Amino acid sequence: MQITLNLNGTSHHLDVDPRTTLLDALRHHLGLTGTKKGCDHGQCGSCTVLMDGRRVNACLTLACMVEDRDITTIEGIGTPGHLSPLQQQFLDHDGFQCGYCTPGQICSAAGMLEEIAAGWPSHASESLDGPFELSHAEIAERMSGNLCRCAAYTNIVAAIRQAAQGDNRREDAA
Numbered sequence: 001m002q003i004t005l006n007l008n009g010t011s012h013h014l015d016v017d018p019r020t021t022l023l024d025a026l027r028h029h030l031g032l033t034g035t036k037k038g039c040d041h042g043q044c045g046s047c048t049v050l051m052d053g054r055r056v057n058a059c060l061t062l063a064c065m066v067e068d069r070d071i072t073t074i075e076g077i078g079t080p081g082h083l084s085p086l087q088q089q090f091l092d093h094d095g096f097q098c099g100y101c102t103p104g105q106i107c108s109a110a111g112m113l114e115e116i117a118a119g120w121p122s123h124a125s126e127s128l129d130g131p132f133e134l135s136h137a138e139i140a141e142r143m144s145g146n147l148c149r150c151a152a153y154t155n156i157v158a159a160i161r162q163a164a165q166g167d168n169r170r171e172d173a174a
């Protein structure tokens with residue numbers, strides 16, 4: 001089947017089997033290997049991408065379902081020569097160890113920060129109305145769909161908090 005993916009600001013025309021997941025379309029049809037295949041069951045978050053700014057598991061999403069939607073992968077968030085503030089904070093805070101989950105963590109964090117800005121509460125939010133304090137518990141709850149087998153969670157939370165504050169300095173260096 002012929003589909004068009006609006007990916008990282010560029011349209012891509014693909015001929016895919018209707019059963020092709022967005023994850024497989026990204027990796028095998030477009031050669032974008034930043035999005036990782038982890039559990040292939042939507043439980044680990046390694047495949048997290050943004051669809052119209054919202055977090056989705058690419059392993060559970062069929063490519064034909066996202067036609068005419070804006071898809072952002074880690075490659076669309078920043079580049080090695082021009083990191084986004086969130087990527088820079090992950091680097092500065094050692095928010096990764098093996099790095100396998102990092103693209104999904106960063107995409108999820110970007111979506112999570114947009115959810116907070118839009119006033120969406122979480123289970124850990126103290127009220128339904130906001131504003132929401134970026135406490136450790138709030139960030140951990142909102143990021144709970146993304147697993148890190150290396151257990152870099154404390155550094156991931158610190159990186160997200162620092163990026164949300166818009167400060168490019170490490171908390172412990174300030």
